[in-house]
Amino acid sequence: MDIEKLKDFFKNDLFAADSGIKIVEAGEGYCKTELEITPRHLNAAGVVQGGALFTLADLAFAVASNSRGQLALGVNTNMTFLKSRSKGKVYATATEAAKPGRLGAYDVRITDEQDDTIAVFSGMVYRKDVELNF
Amino acid sequence: MDIEKLKDFFKNDLFAADSGIKIVEAGEGYCKTELEITPRHLNAAGVVQGGALFTLADLAFAVASNSRGQLALGVNTNMTFLKSRSKGKVYATATEAAKPGRLGAYDVRITDEQDDTIAVFSGMVYRKDVELNF
Amino acid sequence: MDIEKLKDFFKNDLFAADSGIKIVEAGEGYCKTELEITPRHLNAAGVVQGGALFTLADLAFAVASNSRGQLALGVNTNMTFLKSRSKGKVYATATEAAKPGRLGAYDVRITDEQDDTIAVFSGMVYRKDVELNF
Amino acid sequence: MDIEKLKDFFKNDLFAADSGIKIVEAGEGYCKTELEITPRHLNAAGVVQGGALFTLADLAFAVASNSRGQLALGVNTNMTFLKSRSKGKVYATATEAAKPGRLGAYDVRITDEQDDTIAVFSGMVYRKDVELNF
Numbered sequence: 001m002d003i004e005k006l007k008d009f010f011k012n013d014l015f016a017a018d019s020g021i022k023i024v025e026a027g028e029g030y031c032k033t034e035l036e037i038t039p040r041h042l043n044a045a046g047v048v049q050g051g052a053l054f055t056l057a058d059l060a061f062a063v064a065s066n067s068r069g070q071l072a073l074g075v076n077t078n079m080t081f082l083k084s085r086s087k088g089k090v091y092a093t094a095t096e097a098a099k100p101g102r103l104g105a106y107d108v109r110i111t112d113e114q115d116d117t118i119a120v121f122s123g124m125v126y127r128k129d130v131e132l133n134f
Numbered sequence: 135m136d137i138e139k140l141k142d143f144f145k146n147d148l149f150a151a152d153s154g155i156k157i158v159e160a161g162e163g164y165c166k167t168e169l170e171i172t173p174r175h176l177n178a179a180g181v182v183q184g185g186a187l188f189t190l191a192d193l194a195f196a197v198a199s200n201s202r203g204q205l206a207l208g209v210n211t212n213m214t215f216l217k218s219r220s221k222g223k224v225y226a227t228a229t230e231a232a233k234p235g236r237l238g239a240y241d242v243r244i245t246d247e248q249d250d251t252i253a254v255f256s257g258m259v260y261r262k263d264v265e266l267n268f
Numbered sequence: 269m270d271i272e273k274l275k276d277f278f279k280n281d282l283f284a285a286d287s288g289i290k291i292v293e294a295g296e297g298y299c300k301t302e303l304e305i306t307p308r309h310l311n312a313a314g315v316v317q318g319g320a321l322f323t324l325a326d327l328a329f330a331v332a333s334n335s336r337g338q339l340a341l342g343v344n345t346n347m348t349f350l351k352s353r354s355k356g357k358v359y360a361t362a363t364e365a366a367k368p369g370r371l372g373a374y375d376v377r378i379t380d381e382q383d384d385t386i387a388v389f390s391g392m393v394y395r396k397d398v399e400l401n402f
Numbered sequence: 403m404d405i406e407k408l409k410d411f412f413k414n415d416l417f418a419a420d421s422g423i424k425i426v427e428a429g430e431g432y433c434k435t436e437l438e439i440t441p442r443h444l445n446a447a448g449v450v451q452g453g454a455l456f457t458l459a460d461l462a463f464a465v466a467s468n469s470r471g472q473l474a475l476g477v478n479t480n481m482t483f484l485k486s487r488s489k490g491k492v493y494a495t496a497t498e499a500a501k502p503g504r505l506g507a508y509d510v511r512i513t514d515e516q517d518d519t520i521a522v523f524s525g526m527v528y529r530k531d532v533e534l535n536f
Binding site for chain 1 (some may be wrong): 423459478482484485499500501503505506507509511518522524526
């Protein structure tokens with residue numbers, strides 16, 4: 001697995017890219033993404049929309065879970081929203097919650113610039129018998 | 135509660151609007167939203183990004199849970215992805231899973247144009263002592 | 269699928285049986301279970317323990333998801349606790365949230381004797397290529 | 403907060419105690435519980451029932467979330483089942499996923515005697531304005 005090629009592949013995530021979400025770094029079983037909150041990321045209450053934070057976390061989850069060389073499909077996600085933010089940068093950091101297997105579990109922590117956790121996300125993947133040739 | 139005013143308020147959800155998501159209809163404890171999938175909604179695998187479907191479901195959840203006249207904050211969401219889609223319209227329909235109280239639970243079904251369920255979403259709200267003057 | 273045989277098979281769920289949980293009725297994609305709360309089901313705060321309600325819901329989920337004749341493994345569950353109870357009967361009713369496929373989603377409603385929803389449960393299964401010969 | 407008194411209080415969790423679940427250790431924002439799997443913990447397929455693992459995790463979650471001196475109510479739980487076990491000891495270790503606040507998030511890892519993660523659990527609490535006098 002060439003992590004740079006994996007990152008390049010995920011640059012084709014048009015929805016994440018269009019939402020202003022970038023991959024900061026990635027490694028085996030790991031990925032960190034970032035988003036700078038701008039007015040278009042806000043909801044009707046003037047705070048960052050849950051879907052923007054979800055997309056931020058989901059991209060980190062997708063990269064981390066596909067970094068082991070086998071196609072991983074995200075099948076379930078759970079997200080708890082603890083604090084709201086309306087500006088500044090936010091980050092999502094995905095790590096493995098268990099050794100990778102047919103089923104995989106990932107923790108994603110969403111933090112602000114002060115490293116306060118503003119949301120947590122748990123993602124589950126099902127791995128298919130498809131090798132990723134990166 | 136004037137449902138038209140509630141819908142107008144949620145037109146200020148800039149992230150949902152910017153993502154092409156619209157409210158189709160709403161009522162007490164109920165909301166249906168829609169999204170027409172275009173290339174910018176796709177992920178790196180060429181299917182609709184989980185974050186786009188999440189945002190679709192989240193808007194329906196927010197409208198339905200705030201339709202009772204009291205401010206409802208979404209604090210937890212769970213989403214299961216069953217099938218992928220790369221074109222056509224998709225819909226999210228939110229209904230109450232329990233009588234509204236301090237805590238509220240909502241079911242959201244995400245369907246395609248053939249009314250096949252492609253994802254399911256459960257949302258939980260915490261209600262604050264704030265009246266919504268719609 | 270002979271539903272009576274399916275119910276008989278699930279009588280071998282020793283943990284559920286030992287916890288006083290019974291199958292009330294079952295059908296294709298459906299199951300209702302019941303539990304009469306007694307002191308041994310209570311937690312340190314004197315209300316029914318979350319694990320007792322989870323087990324009640326999980327049995328309904330297992331029966332409903334295996335009623336289609338193919339082995340279904342529960343891989344993810346989400347549960348929201350809305351109200352507490354310390355006595356009386358409680359019920360869990362599992363239904364299909366989507367047409368059965370390789371992945372399946374089930375809704376389980378946990379109610380009291382007044383049919384108030386006290387908790388909601390979402391379960392996801394992965395189906396294996398194993399036929400159930402009931 | 404006297405952690406020994408907190409542990410004593412949770413010995414009154416009759417459902418957990420009756421299920422053979424014990425607190426191994428606890429501290430601020432932390433708790434580890436254990437269960438020795440015996441035949442009565444098995445489901446109809448002969449592996450440990452999800453409800454037994456849930457109860458194991460839920461007790462660790464309850465102790466960890468109440469260790470800060472303020473009453474914490476578990477309102478949402480998410481659990482992913484990765485591997486099945488039919489004998490031996492299993493453990494649940496709860497830690498804080500975010501600094502404690504009105505809303506709290508906890509990660510619980512369920513492991514076997516080889517320290518393999520067999521399930522993961524995310525729990526969310528809502529804190530009430532009630533001090534715990536331990």
